[in-house]
């Protein structure tokens with residue numbers, strides 16, 4: 294049986310590998326000339342820019358995501374970097390009791406706890422309470438997220454019994470989802486620590502996100518792959534082809550052909566049809582439901598999101614990439630600088646922090662003695678950039694230039710060492726992510742989890758009214774990211790295999 298898969302991002306390739314393992318003949322159609330979708334990178338002169346991940350959940354053993362990745366890709370082929378600190382940043386106008394203005398967000402919980410107890414002994418109770426929550430979450434990582442297996446009744450009963458232990462987590466999530474790090478910070482007496490807790494992330498985040506991220510980092514299971522995101526995507530594409538899958542690059546799908554209530558093939562841009570028995574779309578969900586299927590199969594809830602409120606969509610990015618002829622080995626890998634005067638983006642967003650990634654830990658990205666840097670800016674104004682590029686390209690280029698100049702002026706105030714050493718610059722915008730991957734508003738991770746991290750979304754892996762069309766990808770679970778792309782691919786492959794073959798093997 295032939296399955297045509299739309300999109301050669303991580304989800305499309307992962308679905309392809311699982312289905313190849315289950316005896317299907319599959320073909321992935323990717324519009325771009327390289328696989329990976331958002332999981333990408335590119336070269337400018339001597340420099341390679343990492344366009345995506347700083348951490349891959351499941352890179353290390355001990356959690357379910359590691360098992361899933363290894364089902365489709367031998368992770369031992371990759372080398373992962375684990376950082377001692379997640380980020381370090383200056384706390385404006387304040388110092389700790391030793392006179393230091395820099396706060397260290399350590400990845401290991403014991404080290405972080407010890408550090409905070411040292412700088413803010415008066416907050417011992419709250420510090421220990423916080424770290425205890427992270428340790429509590431840690432107990433559940435081995436069975437999260439629950440997954441489908443094809444196994445005997447006894448084995449599946451045993452697995453499900455194991456899942457009962459997750460019940461207290463439901464209450465835990467419910468309780469903590471209401472609180473953000475800004476609100477949590479108010480419980481601390483020490484002014485330096487209180488302010489630092491509000492600066493742990495780019496923006497205000499719900500506490501469960503903080504706990505989970507800390508917990509994964511503490512367990513050493515979320516590393517950065519040397520070679521960067523494109524290298525990772527290429528390895529996945531290689532694995533897909535080694536499993537017998539056919540990867541067709543540079544081919545844009547126009548629509549899904551439906552006859553008598555069933556998909557019969559993909560209609561390509563040149564109007565040819567690629568026949569198949571099943572379709573899996575791992576492309577943008579709105580494109581799939583409203584363009585490829587012409588709205589006919591949209592549910593009422595999906596219709597509501599035809600023109601989604603921008604808050605519902607996970608941030609896109611403007612990222613300024615730099616190629617620098619300095620090694621910067623002594624710099625932290627990730628620094629958050631607070632700005633005295635905010636930077637204004639042409640899209641109207643203002644920023645009072647600079648998020649600076651120094652890739653001094655990946656020697657493959659720049660020649661010896663040189664380094665790449667990325668300064669990123671989250672934005673919800675994807676539409677501004679996409680429309681500007683489409684309607685007035687010279688103005689788009691001009692606005693990018695102005696924004697870049699503003700960023701560089703502020704950056705060089707913080708890192709004066711850069712002056713005269715920047716050899717290459719490249720600024721991406723939401724229009725870049727939209728153009729290369731088709732994601733709504735250039736979203737980097739699908740839906741925003743919004744005020745409730747457990748909130749349901751208007752999508753399922755199936756399409757109402759069509760029993761041989763499936764969806765996969767980061768739009769299937771709010772919050773998105775690479776692990777979600779993988780997990781949704783696995784769930785979709787499970788569903789399709791069970792339906793067609795009555796079984797699923799991994």
Ligand SMILES: Cc1cc2nc3c(=O)[nH]c(=O)nc-3n(C[C@H](O)[C@H](O)[C@H](O)COP(=O)(O)OP(=O)(O)OC[C@H]3O[C@@H](n4cnc5c(N)ncnc54)[C@H](O)[C@@H]3O)c2cc1C
Pocket residue numbers: 299300301302303304305322323324325328329330331332344345346347348349350544545546547575576577580610726729730731732736737738739765766767768773774775776778
């Ligand atoms: C700057 C940045 C940093 C990130 N950092 C991290 C991180 O550290 N950790 C993490 O877990 N996640 C991170 N993410 C998120 C992660 O990259 C995405 O959630 C994930 O890659 C999504 O994969 P996907 O396959 O679901 O979708 P996509 O990558 O969007 O893939 C969809 C594919 O479909 C193709 N396509 C679309 N329409 C068509 C069509 N009509 N015909 C043919 N092909 C089509 C697109 O070209 C694309 O290749 C980051 C994202 C960005 C942008």
